[in-house]
Amino acid sequence: MLALTLATVLVFQTPASRIPAAAAYSASHSGDALAVFRHDSLVFEDYQPGSAHNLPHPLASGTKTFSCVIAAAAAADGLLTLDEPVSRTFPEFATDAGLQAVTIRHLLSLTSGLDMDRSGHLTTVSRPGRKFAYGGTSFALFGAVMARKLDGQDLITWLSRRVLDPIGMTIGEWERDGDGHPGLASGAAFTARNWGRFGVLLLDHGRWHGKQLIPAALLAECGKGSSANPYYGLGVWLNAAPGAPPPPKGVERAGKTDHLIDAPDLPHDLWLSAGTGGQRLYILPSAGLVVVRFGHNTGPDYRDDEFLRILLAH
Numbered sequence: 001m002l003a004l005t006l007a008t009v010l011v012f013q014t015p016a017s018r019i020p021a022a023a024a025y026s027a028s029h030s031g032d033a034l035a036v037f038r039h040d041s042l043v044f045e046d047y048q049p050g051s052a053h054n055l056p057h058p059l060a061s062g063t064k065t066f067s068c069v070i071a072a073a074a075a076a077d078g079l080l081t082l083d084e085p086v087s088r089t090f091p092e093f094a095t096d097a098g099l100q101a102v103t104i105r106h107l108l109s110l111t112s113g114l115d116m117d118r119s120g121h122l123t124t125v126s127r128p129g130r131k132f133a134y135g136g137t138s139f140a141l142f143g144a145v146m147a148r149k150l151d152g153q154d155l156i157t158w159l160s161r162r163v164l165d166p167i168g169m170t171i172g173e174w175e176r177d178g179d180g181h182p183g184l185a186s187g188a189a190f191t192a193r194n195w196g197r198f199g200v201l202l203l204d205h206g207r208w209h210g211k212q213l214i215p216a217a218l219l220a221e222c223g224k225g226s227s228a229n230p231y232y233g234l235g236v237w238l239n240a241a242p243g244a245p246p247p248p249k250g251v252e253r254a255g256k257t258d259h260l261i262d263a264p265d266l267p268h269d270l271w272l273s274a275g276t277g278g279q280r281l282y283i284l285p286s287a288g289l290v291v292v293r294f295g296h297n298t299g300p301d302y303r304d305d306e307f308l309r310i311l312l313a314h
Contacts (some may be wrong), residue, residue: 030297056172060275098124136185
């Protein structure tokens with residue numbers, strides 16, 4: 001994440017009186033729960049009928065952000081590098097011109113150029129790095145890569161031992177396919193408090209209570225957008241700073257429909273993990289905040305930028 005000056009922190013300091021107003025906005029727009037952490041302390045919770053602090057909630061595509069943490073932890077353990085070709089794990093890819101150039105970074109930035117055809121086989125839609133395309137295929141392939149890297153270890157068991165258990169994060173549920181593979185594009189369910197713990201780990205650059213669980217430099221890669229979409233990192237949405245350079249020749253820049261938030265007046269160090277139905281994990285280093293928001297509708301009446309303006313009194 002970005003290095004911050006004291007002046008930046010002061011600009012986006014959130015008065016405690018603004019948090020209930022943000023919670024009221026969320027609740028009035030099909031929100032189920034809101035939990036706010038200031039640094040590593042839970043400072044506010046609000047639950048609507050049918051929701052509670054001990055009830056896990058499906059994250060939907062909010063699950064995707066775990067993949068970057070998995071990749072960063074695996075890189076720290078020497079299992080992979082973000083820019084290695086997938087063909088290093090799947091040698092059969094090396095014989096296909098459309099597959100041999102795909103890297104793990106391409107998978108997690110959704111710029112792999114791959115998709116599934118109707119028969120369930122991988123197909124090349126575009127050259128890697130040239131186009132952003134939101135979907136679950138790349139995350140499924142990343143899960144397959146990790147399955148081979150772990151040589152028989154269950155991925156979620158490894159993730160729990162490596163990251164989740166040390167921060168006291170309990171899984172509510174993690175759906176699996178018919179072959180037992182965990183869903184990385186969606187499928188996880190956590191309580192607001194537990195998802196907030198994950199956000200606090202990211203807020204503190206991979207450190208938990210003074211212990212560095214994931215190297216900060218590797219975790220920072222999650223927040224680097226691509227030339228095809230500067231508003232999406234590795235499994236996490238961004239509020240990119242204005243004035244991004246034009247994409248290289250041959251790269252198709254993502255359109256407005258591939259932005260969750262584009263607000264020059266709001267912090268540009270924002271990381272946003274988002275899932276359908278209004279599931280949100282906001283990580284705001286310049287305000288020292290992590291915010292979990294659960295919902296049951298993401299209609300046009302709920303706006304991330306409006307919520308954040310209320311929260312930050314900006």
